Amino acid sequence: MLSDNLPYMNMTYFNLLSALIVLVAGIIVAKILAGIFKNGLKKTELPELVAEFLSRFALALLYVAVILATVSTLGADISSVVVGLSAVIGLVLGFGMQDTLTNIAAGVWLATLRPFDKGEYVSVTGYSGSVSAVGFMATELLTPDNKVITIPNKVIWGSAIENATRMPTRRVDVNVGISYDTKVDQAVQVAMELMKNHSMVLADPAPAVVTTELADSSVNLQLRAWANTADYWGVKGDLTNGILNAYKEADIEIPFPQLDVHMDKE
Structure with a gap:
């Protein structure tokens, strides 16, 4: 039964089941490894904001590895998949991916130069709140009345930032x-x-x-x-x-x- 091919597809039920197992197990392992990596960063002198950014970056890379492993389990050639992904990424770049890359680059600069740290109260582009996270694409602020404001990193990097709690x-x-x-x-x-x-x-x-x-x-x-x-x-x-x-x-x-x-x- 498991060795039978799926209808209209050149793969067996066993390949599909194995791929699902690899996907689920890979996601669990990726989260565990990312958690270990984050805990290790906390023991260093790195600021909390930088540690969180690096841990998110590591988790994203692990997710990419899990996806490639899942595709490989289905019987596909990884090299062709990588070439295909490269072609798709190149196509997307021509239709506005520049903004995404700009946001990622801005996020790296924000985490590196640290105009604010996690928990500090800032005002930027007309919005104010405590910094809760800096992601690849955007920064999250938490307002005093418990609203979450998400601002693209490139907007923050290109704007004046008022940090109300940096000084003692x-x-x-x-x-x-x-x-x-x-x-x-x-x-x-x-x-x-x-x-x-x-x-x-x-x-x-x-x-x-x-x-x-x-x-x-x-x-x-x-x-x-x-x-x-x-x-x-x-x-x-x-x-x-x-x-x-x-x-x-x-x-x-x-x-x-x-x-x-x-x-x-x-």
Whole structure:
């Protein structure tokens, strides 16, 4: 039964069964070897992002080897298959494969030069999120509200990348407006005391308050406090709420936009 040929095909049932076994077993072995390779890379000093990229590349090569072994089990000549694949790849290259190769090359550069690492928070091409993976073709970002954004590698490589978490410290800026009737020195003193008394605000560099604008309805100030990058959002939220309460307690008015209209009688 297994030695019988398949209808309209020059192969036996045994060849087909053997090919399926080789395919399934090959995929399992490839994943195991790729996992071992990835674990080995983790023991080196390579960044996690580079290790993940190399492990994915190794897995892709193993999958190619499994496909060739499966085709060979079916009785086909591997050399002819390779020549056929080369012809197909050449044909695809003429119809837009350049973008694919560009994405792969960009992925290699991103993994090598490391403008960001896995877990860092970046902004690129108008999108922001934590880097979750860099693949052959695209980079994945995870947004704070748990959405996955996939951006082609060539787009990232050709764009400005803002890395918000690469440096150990960041400056927290909080804008607030005060009434023109308020003494600026008093408002600055209240803001400085708020920042100096915050446990997560660093003493060096020292916090500061600057006047940023003489607006239509207010004198705009900016609180500038330095904090550890991990504490950035906590400090920003505390200072935003804290300056509101501090100014209320000090009877310092935070005005709302207003427009004076004067009407003349004819």
